[in-house]
Amino acid sequence: MRIATNIIVFHRIMLICAKTEGADMKLKMGSKRYTLVIIPDANSSVRRFEVPKLIPYIAGAGLMTLVSITLVLYVGHARNASVANKLQTQIVSRDAEYTSTVQEKNQTIEQLQNQVIQLSQQTAEMKAKIDDIRKQEDEIRTITGSGQVKISSADVAPAAGAMGGSSTQASNGEVQVLVEQTKSQLSDLDKSVDELKDSIADTKEKAIEAQQKLRITPNIWPVDSRTITSGFGLRQDPFTMRPSFHSGYDISAPRDTPVHVTADGVVTTTGSDSSHGNNIVVTHSKGLQTWYMHLNKMLVQKGDRVEKGQVIGLVGTTGRSTGYHLHYEVLKNGVSSDPKPYLP
Ligand SMILES: [Zn+2]
Known part of the structure; x- marks a missing residue:
């Protein structure tokens, strides 16, 4: 009988695995077995167990399977832990990213809200400027006698300016109301500007008419002198000393003082006689004429077109x-x- 022995010492238990070979006959029949000897300690009796030869293989295979499964599970767990760790890292990173993005968005929203407030203030300022232009236009129309213009006025409430004091963060609703108000005000201002544009065009036309009317109206002094030696109406004739009608103004002035035509017109008469001396008649519009007498010199001819203020002759004492x-x-x-x- 041949015994192959493996001994394992664990605490005080000795385990002897012995492969027992039975009789040659049994060996031939394949009835091999292992004998498991357990020696608890020196004072205890040895215990023997015979187990079929396949059992250790089955146990080994089971152990290997268990180890393999454990290994697979461990690797899987380690891999899952790694993935979870990566995901956790990604979540933290994304969270920081989202927080940063939200902060940026909030800043952008605040900037936009401030821009809305500024736009509202600019709208109010524009309204004030348009009102000022309208007042000036009314003044021009008053000067030119064109009458006032009634234009619908847009009521623009100025946005609250930065004046200090306590304040709270504007809510989205408040800002939205301001946006709607500003949109409405800008729409009204656009209408006002259109009306103002038409009105100014009309005022310009009226001003041109007024200017034209002024040019054709004899409303300036013909000489620089304001010394009237004989007025319009009845007087004592300087030659006959008898009451007579004087049909104009006698304005005293030194010899050769420039004589200005008092409105735009056309020279219709240049003549000389013993009564009127050298004299010029200028015809204006609307049935008006002006007559300049006793000139020393006449500087225009019949048919000449003359402009208001133009020198047409020089003061004399002819006639x-x-x-x-x-x-x-x-x-x-x-x-x-x-x-x-007609005089100013
Ligand atoms: Zn006279």
């Missing part, structure tokens, strides 16, 4: 005159009239 002066006469539809209403 029925007692000294250097200009006889200035205004005729309305051919009838002499008092020059006074």
Whole structure:
């Protein structure tokens, strides 16, 4: 009998695995067995167990399987832990990213809200400027006698400016209300600007008409002098000393003082006679004429178109005159009239 022995010492237990070979006959029949000897300690009796030869293999295979499964589970767990760790890291990173993005968005929203407030303030300022332009336009129309213009006015409440004091964060609802108000105000201002544009065009036309009317109206003094030696109406004739009608103004002025035509017009008469001396008649519009007498020199000819303020002659004492002066006469539809209403 041959015994192959493996001994394992564990605490005080000795385990002897012995492969027992039975009789040659049994060996031939394949009835091999292992004998398991357990020696608890020196004072205890030895215990023997015989186990079929396949059992250790089955146990070994089971152990290997268990170890393999454990290994697979461990590797799987380690891999899952790694993935979980990566995911955790990603979540933390994303969370920080989202927090940063939200902060940026909040800042952008605040900037936009501030821009809305500024836009509202600019709208109010624009409204004030348009109102100012409208007042100036009214003044121009008053000056030119064109009458006032009634234009619908947009009521723009100025947005609250930064004046200090306590304040709270504007809510989205409040900002939205301001946005709607500003949109409405800008729409009204757009309408006002359109109306103002039309109104100013009309005012310009009226101003041109007024300017034209001024140009054709004899409303300036013909000479620099304001010394009237004889007015319009009845007077004592300087030659006959008898009451007579004086049909214009006698304005005393030194010899060769420039004589200005008092409105745009056309020279219709240049003549010389013993009564009026060298004299010029200028025809204006709307039935008005002006007459300049006793000139020393005449600087225009019949048919000349003359502009208001142009020098047409020089003061003299020609004709029925007692000294250097200009006889200035205004005729309305051919009838002499008092020059006074035409002079400034
Ligand atoms: Zn006179």
